[in-house]
Amino acid sequence: MKTKNRFTIIGVVMVITFLCGCVTENKIAHKRFISGYQKVLVCPVHILTNQNSSFDTISSKKIVDYINAKEYAFASRTQLSPPINNEWGINEAKMLTVSINYFIDFVKEINLPEDTYILYPEFLKRGQNVHAIHYCLLNNKGEVAMRGLLNSIWKEFQTVKPKTNEDCVQVFINGFENKMAE
Secondary structure, eight states: OHHHHHHHHHHHHHHHHHHHHSOOOOHHHHHHHHTSOOEEEEOOEEEEESSOEEEEHHHHHHHHHHHHHTTSSEEEEOOOOOOOOOOOOSOHHHHHHHHHHHHHHHHHHHOOOTTEEEEEEEEEEETTEEEEEEEEEEETTSOEEEEEEEETTSHHHHHHOOOSHHHHHHHHHHHHHHHHHO
16 A cells, blocks of 8 residues: 555656646647647657667557547658657656757757647656556647556556557547647
8 A cells, every 4th residue: 555655646746847848849830730620740750668668650650640530630650750869767747858958959950831740759667567548649839739657557558558569559549639628
């Protein structure tokens, strides 16, 4: 029971840190995205473990298929990918903030067309265990339309109990659905 309480306390601290320390969503960029008819480029999913880093285009294809099936946007895969955050750390909010800042700088440099958004997902693993799912959706100006940090304290994560990349895609979908409903 003590371990569960520690994880709960750590989770609450992480959420507070995330909400206070992370790049915030731009309400106008978010509303424009959820209004529909936008283009979305989906970057390859960055898989970061505490040992290495890789990319998964199969998962990014599944995310594209989901966005198109729900008719949230006109999604397609891209090989564009921001500089990656390979720094594994205990503070997930800090890790996500670093990734988002790299992503913002990258998007500001590449001159995306008007009404184009770009999505960058990350799956964090510790050994064989899935630790968290991060994502960030930016508009063509580098403004954050949506961002997410989903880990074991979130219902979207707990429902799936992810073990595979396919499970991670489902956690992403669960979190994205909630953001679309806001």
